[in-house]
Amino acid sequence: MEQEKSHFKPSLKLLDATMLVAGSMIGSGIFIVSADITRNVGSSGWLLVVWLITGFMTLTAALSYGELSAMFPKAGGQYIYLKEAYNPLISFLYGWSFFTVIQTATIAAVGVAFAKFTAYLIPALSEDLVAVNLGFISISPAQLLAIAVIVLLTYVNSRGVSAGKTIQTTFTVAKLLSLFGLIVFGLFFLDKGIWKANWENIWHLGALAPNGNVTSYTTFAALGAIAAAMVGSIFSSDSWHNVTFIAGEIKNPARNIGLSLALGTIIVTVLYLLTNVMYTGVISLHDMAYADKDRVAVSAANHIFGTVGTMTIAVMIMISTFGCNNGLIMAGARVYYSMGKDGLFFKKVAELNKNAVPGFGLWIQCIFASLWCLSGKYGDLLDMISFVVVGFYMLTIFGIFILRKKRPDAERPYKAFGYPVLPVIYIIMGLAFCILLIIFKPKFTWPGLIITLAGIPIYYLIKRINVPKPLDLEAPERAVG
Template sequence: MSTEKNNPLHKVLGLGFGIAILIGGTIGVGILRAPGEIAGMLDNYWLIIGCWIAGGIYVLMGCGAYSELATSIPKAGGSYNYIKRAFGEYAGFLSGWFDYITNAIAPAIFCIVISEYIVILFPSLKDQMTLIAIAFLVGFVLLHISGVKTGSIVQQITSTIKVLFFVALIVACFMYSGVKIPNVQTDTTVMSTGFVIAFFKSLQMVLGTYDGWYAICFFAEEDENPSQNIPRSLFTGSIIVILIYVLINMAYFYVLPIASLANSPLVASDVAKVVFGESGSTIVTVIAIFSIIGILNAYMMIPTRILFGLSRDGFFINAGQRVNSGGTPIVSLLISSIFSLILIIIGSFGALMTLGAFLSVTVWCMTYFSLIKLRVSEPNLIRPYKTWGYPVTPVLLVLVSLGILFGFAYSDRQSLLVMVIVAVLSYPIFRLLKNKQAEEIN
């Protein structure tokens, strides 16, 4: 098996990239859409805001856990490294591939969504949607072939533009005074069973919108100073995202009452039409395109790092760990991009999206378990950062993740079955790879 020394990643990333990849990998179209569905389920201003704050607290607890793990084990690929260290190679292999599938689906989805929004702006391009999606994919492949520094610069630029767009939208909403908002009445049925189900469904949606906050951990090996930059990136970036999410919800409901926005498929557009007139929908479409471009750039980089790490550990082809002169794992990038291209051409991946969410939560849960396990099994492991509130916070993270996982298992039996089948089939593949590895050594 090739050694890490022969395939070095370039240590060229810093704090700016860390914050940018978190913001870019988290803020997408979800925050433009999800508030309408949540408003339809909760129908209470303070409960809705409280749900977004609760999701933010969960993320901040997660920041502590990931900061400890990523600074203790600063390797490319993120979560699977910690799980492998805590629970052995098979657990690492399985979680690594779960994580890869989850993240490798994303670029195809984002390319398709960008093409959909471009067609909204330019209806004459309706028949060219697939070509537009492929063009974006090819463009970003070429960008990342040029090197990790280029990807970092693009990420910082797109994330900055994204934040400025959202801040401008928030300010515009709060400056608007054309609609008188009635006083919010407290819902006296908040303890009903219906409320409990609605709140947890809303929390699942909120956490889905926050997903991506741990993106910097995939790049720990390329960070100039991971011990300092990773915790700072995680907490700074997460606080920025939480503030934007909470304030944008407050801004939406400042302009229009909850009843007007409940179950709206694109709340931001409804609000922008009131604030900016008919041009409002165009403004939101432009914001959406920039949001997705930033998140697409992030997710062109993330699965590549996971596949690089898996290859280096013998869990994929040796060529997957090949790094070009610009610091990009070139073979892993091309393989991931071919997978995205196939998905774009097929054009239907709704089932893959739900499966991806299932796999993602499974990896989170295993990651938080690994923190607790490593604290017990390796008390002397050098930990430049220790998670706050241990052991309460990681236990809470495990319990919340398990709760979400059971909720998914109950509501999506098909994805559960697929995940079980993948897990069962993975073991003989793992044994085959291990035997091949042993033969190479001998």
């Protein structure tokens, strides 16, 4: 029994791992962010180019991570890869950013998205109402529902990986089928007039104004506009690497992690492209860019299904966000577990509960995500952290080159596809994205960078606190045996 408590149980098959990849990627983004992308690029052709670039980067990164996951099939994923390629400080900064914002704020954002669309069916849960007024803060029913969902999914996952696996696979299959159904219905009810208008001048790159005018960019500003547009598509395509965090619970991880990364990202990338093609066939570019509260999918569903469109898309997004949050919650605690093992986080997060999962890590993640729900600031922070997320992806992929030099004889059951060309292309594209954001959208960069760098003094403080005490050589030896 003690053996079961101290080790993860490998119980996830290839299908489960693939559904975790796809399910963690598909949340609320694909239903919303195309509005901001369209405002930035102003044409259907460039809308798809932004999604294609993001899809290429995501798939390239996933194929590169396959080598690392096969080399280090341990709980913690990217945290472990950064530690092995660089040093504990770099991996801690990733883990610090992951806990403070990347994972917990994402869980909050997805939870509130679930609540917002539930309010379409149950207006009493609206974010515009006040459920609790504490004077210094007003809490809406939507925020309370978001917290309740996070607590529920945390409890389910604390009961063991099998329960979380069932929810993940079931909800991911449901949302893949729902999104595919929306695409099919949308293309079937395609409006030929709208389609023709949207695809007449497909390569005119410019800012789409509320009055319908498209203002052309200079060449350099055009690159900045594409980078700004990609903030939304990268957010929508992120979290694909969550499967690497639970490597200790996947059967045959050396094979199945890399394969699930490839399969999951390909499935989602194709669905995202088809969804945007469908959007351009049912609503005008102007209506897409200036949809109410950026809810592009709601506008499309109203065109396809009529008055029941809002309810249809609300149910779809509820399914999507519920399954997405389950994957995020399940995977996140494994990073804190690895940090705890290294003495860089609460010691208790390095312990598994009686169900062989990091229960304490799950619950502190729950508390922090719930606080983000109450703050109302998670949306801004998620935009700001895109810069940091891509930065850590670049560092991790560059780590492949470092490890090939440091450990040339290490066992590599799988080698990065297209090495060294594809990893280099990703690093160049990621670097260009980050530099352009610094120049054109500084508000998306500096806050996330500051949060990350704030981890440096905390790292050295933790190291100082956890320095082993010197042995007392004069103390009498304890009897052994």
